Amino acid sequence: MERPAWAPRSIDISVPSVSRMYDFYLGGSHNFEVDRVAARRAMEFMPGLPKIMQANRAFMRRAVRYAVEEGITQFLDIGSGIPTFGNVHEVAQQAHPGARVVYVDHDPVAVAHSQAVLEGNDDADVVAADLRKPEGILSSPQVERLIDRNRPVALLLVAILHFVEDTDDPYSAVAELRDALAPGSLLVVTHASYDGIPLPQERAEGTVDVYRNIRNPLIMRSRDEIARFFEGYDMVEPGLVPMPKWRPDTASEDEDPYSFAGFAGVGRSA
Amino acid sequence: MTAEPGGPEDRLRRFATIWSRAVFPVTSTSLTRPDFEELLLPLAHRLRDALRARAFDAAAAKGIGAALIEAHCTDPEALSRTLDCVDAYLVLYCGDPDAPAEAQEALRTRCSRLQHAMAAGFAEALRERTLAEQETISQAALTAQGAVAHALHTSEARFRAVFEGAAIGICISDLDGNVLQVNGALLRMFGGSENLVRGRNVVEWTHPDDAPQVWRLYDELVRGQREHYHVEKAFYRPDGTVLWTNLTVSLLRDADGRPQYQLALMEDTTERRLLNLRLRYEATHDALTGLPNRTLFFERLEKALAAGEGQRFGLCYLDLDGFKTINDSLGHAAGDRLLVEVADRLQSCATAPGEMVARLGGDEFVALTTGPDTERKVDELAGRIMNALVTPISVDGRELTVRGSIGIVEGPVGERGPAEVLRSADITMYRAKSAGGNRFELADPEADARAITRHGLTTALPTALDRGEFFIEYQPLVHLGDGTVHGAEALVRWLHPQHGVLGPDRFIPLAERTGLIVPLGRWVLEEAVRQARSWQERHDRSGPLRINVNLSPCQLTHPGLVADTVAILEQAGLEPDALCLEVTESALIGADDSLLKPLRRLAEMGVDIALDDFGTGYSNLANLRRLPVRVLKLDRSFTQSMQQYPADPVDLKIVEGIVSLAHSLDLAVTVEGVETGAQAEQLRILGCDTAQGWYYARPGPPERLHELSLLDATG
Numbered sequence: 001m002e003r004p005a006w007a008p009r010s011i012d013i014s015v016p017s018v019s020r021m022y023d024f025y026l027g028g029s030h031n032f033e034v035d036r037v038a039a040r041r042a043m044e045f046m047p048g049l050p051k052i053m054q055a056n057r058a059f060m061r062r063a064v065r066y067a068v069e070e071g072i073t074q075f076l077d078i079g080s081g082i083p084t085f086g087n088v089h090e091v092a093q094q095a096h097p098g099a100r101v102v103y104v105d106h107d108p109v110a111v112a113h114s115q116a117v118l119e120g121n122d123d124a125d126v127v128a129a130d131l132r133k134p135e136g137i138l139s140s141p142q143v144e145r146l147i148d149r150n151r152p153v154a155l156l157l158v159a160i161l162h163f164v165e166d167t168d169d170p171y172s173a174v175a176e177l178r179d180a181l182a183p184g185s186l187l188v189v190t191h192a193s194y195d196g197i198p199l200p201q202e203r204a205e206g207t208v209d210v211y212r213n214i215r216n217p218l219i220m221r222s223r224d225e226i227a228r229f230f231e232g233y234d235m236v237e238p239g240l241v242p243m244p245k246w247r248p249d250t251a252s253e254d255e256d257p258y259s260f261a262g263f264a265g266v267g268r269s270a
Numbered sequence: 271m272t273a274e275p276g277g278p279e280d281r282l283r284r285f286a287t288i289w290s291r292a293v294f295p296v297t298s299t300s301l302t303r304p305d306f307e308e309l310l311l312p313l314a315h316r317l318r319d320a321l322r323a324r325a326f327d328a329a330a331a332k333g334i335g336a337a338l339i340e341a342h343c344t345d346p347e348a349l350s351r352t353l354d355c356v357d358a359y360l361v362l363y364c365g366d367p368d369a370p371a372e373a374q375e376a377l378r379t380r381c382s383r384l385q386h387a388m389a390a391g392f393a394e395a396l397r398e399r400t401l402a403e404q405e406t407i408s409q410a411a412l413t414a415q416g417a418v419a420h421a422l423h424t425s426e427a428r429f430r431a432v433f434e435g436a437a438i439g440i441c442i443s444d445l446d447g448n449v450l451q452v453n454g455a456l457l458r459m460f461g462g463s464e465n466l467v468r469g470r471n472v473v474e475w476t477h478p479d480d481a482p483q484v485w486r487l488y489d490e491l492v493r494g495q496r497e498h499y500h501v502e503k504a505f506y507r508p509d510g511t512v513l514w515t516n517l518t519v520s521l522l523r524d525a526d527g528r529p530q531y532q533l534a535l536m537e538d539t540t541e542r543r544l545l546n547l548r549l550r551y552e553a554t555h556d557a558l559t560g561l562p563n564r565t566l567f568f569e570r571l572e573k574a575l576a577a578g579e580g581q582r583f584g585l586c587y588l589d590l591d592g593f594k595t596i597n598d599s600l601g602h603a604a605g606d607r608l609l610v611e612v613a614d615r616l617q618s619c620a621t622a623p624g625e626m627v628a629r630l631g632g633d634e635f636v637a638l639t640t641g642p643d644t645e646r647k648v649d650e651l652a653g654r655i656m657n658a659l660v661t662p663i664s665v666d667g668r669e670l671t672v673r674g675s676i677g678i679v680e681g682p683v684g685e686r687g688p689a690e691v692l693r694s695a696d697i698t699m700y701r702a703k704s705a706g707g708n709r710f711e712l713a714d715p716e717a718d719a720r721a722i723t724r725h726g727l728t729t730a731l732p733t734a735l736d737r738g739e740f741f742i743e744y745q746p747l748v749h750l751g752d753g754t755v756h757g758a759e760a761l762v763r764w765l766h767p768q769h770g771v772l773g774p775d776r777f778i779p780l781a782e783r784t785g786l787i788v789p790l791g792r793w794v795l796e797e798a799v800r801q802a803r804s805w806q807e808r809h810d811r812s813g814p815l816r817i818n819v820n821l822s823p824c825q826l827t828h829p830g831l832v833a834d835t836v837a838i839l840e841q842a843g844l845e846p847d848a849l850c851l852e853v854t855e856s857a858l859i860g861a862d863d864s865l866l867k868p869l870r871r872l873a874e875m876g877v878d879i880a881l882d883d884f885g886t887g888y889s890n891l892a893n894l895r896r897l898p899v900r901v902l903k904l905d906r907s908f909t910q911s912m913q914q915y916p917a918d919p920v921d922l923k924i925v926e927g928i929v930s931l932a933h934s935l936d937l938a939v940t941v942e943g944v945e946t947g948a949q950a951e952q953l954r955i956l957g958c959d960t961a962q963g964w965y966y967a968r969p970g971p972p973e974r975l976h977e978l979s980l981l982d983a984t985g
Binding site for chain 2: 013020025026027028029030031032050053054057058060061082084085086108109110111112113115116248249250256
């Protein structure tokens with residue numbers, strides 16, 4: 001008998017995955033040919049895409065360290081993808097041994113990979129869940145085990161919100177998470193935008209088209225639209241800025257121009 | 271780390287800085303450039319050591335190349351830039367500027383060989399890492415697929431369990447109707463034989479009871495024009511019995527929306543259907559006789575009366591004569607057996623299409639015939655019914671003769687409703703019964719109308735008394751000797767809200783039949799006695815005025831008659847001898863002592879008893895002695911001829927004889943219906959004592975009598 005209509009579809013690795021493309025941009029080999037084809041196509045329009053990803057990783061590294069400095073030792077990283085290097089648990093546990101991390105992704109391959117990477121690490125785990133359904137994340141056994149909801153949490157939404165369309169109401173999902181976490185929690189966000197891309201918009205739209213074609217639309221939002229995600233949060237200095245400008249360790253003259261695309265920011269909930 | 275400016279450490283640091291500046295832009299590291307430089311510094315140390323080592327150590331150089339991969343410098347450009355940097359600056363910053371030329375040359379050669387080994391180490395590590403990562407991601411994909419497959423398997427197992435364990439029958443077939451899969455419940459419904467269901471085509475599953483739309487809905491579904499349909503459908507089981515189902519068929523589409531399968535869900539309703547039919551039968555049939563009951567009869571009659579133009583109907587309404595007597599004397603069980611036999615006989619009378627017999631309840635049956643020719647057929651039907659009852663019915667060894675009265679209604683359909691038709695039949699049946707029974711009568715609109723009015727008056731009577739719709743008129747009784755007002759007769763009237771003033775002949779018989787005559791009669795007596803007392807108070811000079819009140823046969827037998835009368839007289843303060851109760855002659859025919867006893871009691875108290883309508887009841891004149899009567903009221907038929915002059919001599923002789931007889935028995939004689947002076951004079955000559963009639967006064971309100979009496983007193 002054929003697969004009945006009500007059964008879930010199997011993993012189709014002939015379809016590009018944004019997390020494996022992300023890994024490819026970062027020089028990794030956790031990807032398949034379809035992912036590389038799509039990623040190279042996107043890079044035809046924006047050759048500096050890897051630099052944007054690199055800037056994302058660098059920002060996340062600084063944000064995690066900032067959180068630890070602020071006394072936060074539990075992290076919820078939604079849209080974690082395929083953790084190749086410089087991951088939240090590496091950075092956090094280096095800065096504060098025993099820091100707890102829960103990764104969340106809805107790509108079953110990314111989740112399986114994370115499970116392999118995190119094997120033996122009692123303070124980190126991964127949940128197969130979807131940002132669009134926060135209740136599924138918050139009620140997961142992994143979150144219940146590792147996250148103390150009475151203490152502040154650093155919620156990382158790095159390079160994920162621009163994959164949630166308005167029809168799925170990302171603002172409500174973010175608000176629901178905010179309400180579920182203890183006061184003093186940090187919201188760490190990076191988001192794609194046409195602002196800061198050192199190319200004419202029409203060209204950048206070519207990249208957006210690639211993502212639309214692989215059924216993973218990339219939603220470019222304006223700075224104001226991105227700022228709305230921080231409703232209920234006090235922005236941490238220097239506010240919502242291009243990634244290299246958020247609390248840089250060194251002068252930013254070394255930075256690639258592409259790394260100024262999009263916005264990054266951290267907010268602290270009241 | 272501090273280093274002496276220009277010293278070896280400082281020079282090494284400067285090499286590392288140049289190296290990191292060259293490579294950083296092509297790395298993917300999340301480190302900052304200064305951090306990255308710190309990462310390269312130990313590698314620079316190892317490079318310097320390898321450059322200066324006595325023997326060439328390829329492994330050390332390879333390790334440095336591999337270390338670049340670990341630092342996430344996986345881009346080949348990173349190697350290229352590294353080698354450029356080593357080639358140009360390693361000997362310069364890490365060599366010995368003071369060494370002789372051949373030593374310098376040896377360092378350059380060593381540097382070249384180091385680059386070759388570094389490249390090999392980089393490539394080897396990159397290859398290892400690539401393979402490892404490919405392996406990891408493939409494993410992850412496999413694991414994920416396994417998890418999904420497991421979830422799918424679990425889900426499929428769950429659905430299979432649902433499919434197999436469902437209590438309703440499930441059948442999946444393709445769009446051509448070929449059965450692909452059925453579950454156990456469906457097999458059981460069809461009798462459990464698998465090969466009779468599997469491999470078959472659903473379009474073969476027709477049944478004569480299929481509703482017309484069943485297969486049209488099916489065609490629409492398989493063509494993709496309909497998503498589902500729901501019908502009640504019968505199937506043949508392999509053994510030929512019928513399976514009734516509630517059937518829901520849905521169209522299953524593939525992921526792209528193309529019709530793919532049809533899914534049938536069926537619920538076995540055979541038992542429920544049988545039960546429904548049984549309940550329906552019980553609700554529409556009489557438990558005793560098995561005949562259709564009132565409910566079913568009304569349905570049929572309603573249908574018959576709604577038939578098309580040119581159609582007629584005929585209805586026989588049968589009520590057994592004297593059935594109550596049989597029930598009372600032989601018991602209900604015998605009565606029931608009689609009814610069953612009657613039902614069987616009736617059933618055999620109405621066997622033609624369009625005919626039916628039903629039991630409405632008790633001993634009431636109806637037979638219906640329909641068609642264009644019921645004028646003839648209904649007569650025949652009634653005849654057959656009467657005939658069927660002729661042969662006595664044997665119950666408990668007794669031969670019972672059963673008779674019935676039938677009311678027949680016949681007519682074109684579409685004019686009357688079932689209730690109206692049945693009422694007319696009922697009225698007609700009663701007409702047949704009051705005409706003596708054992709006959710049938712045909713409905714007649716006028717007789718119906720009379721009966722309906724009578725019925726309306728009967729039902730309105732009880733409330734009429736409560737609402738005070740009755741009133742009393744008084745007709746004077748005049749002394750023939752001196753022309754004085756001697757008293758008055760109380761005559762009750764009904765001021766009906768619709769019909770106006772009604773005389774006693776319109777409602778007294780009805781009141782007697784319903785028993786209302788007792789309270790009504792008591793009310794009349796109270797009113798009249800009270801009125802008589804009030805006349806006396808205002809008019810005592812002319813002696814006591816008497817009051818005559820009619821007493822119905824029903825009141826006569828009422829046990830409270832004497833006590834009520836006494837109480838009423840006492841309450842009003844009227845002497846008993848001021849009251850005269852009028853009783854019809856017919857009520858006293860054949861009266862025995864128990865009936866006369868209350869009258870005697872009243873007479874002993876001083877109440878006068880008058881024999882009303884005397885001369886119409888063939889009474890035994892000798893009997894008059896026995897009766898406690900003081901007055902004879904001569905029926906108006908005797909005096910009618912005296913209105914003309916000369917009067918009929920025979921009538922004169924009769925009246926003279928009666929008066930003489932009465933006087934010899936010490937009875938007074940009153941005459942009614944006196945309309946002329948000649949009449950009055952004649953009657954006075956004949957010796958009658960008192961008279962009433964239009965000649966003196968019509969019945970009227972009490973004040974009129976008072977005035978007459980005053981006139982009489984002053985005149």
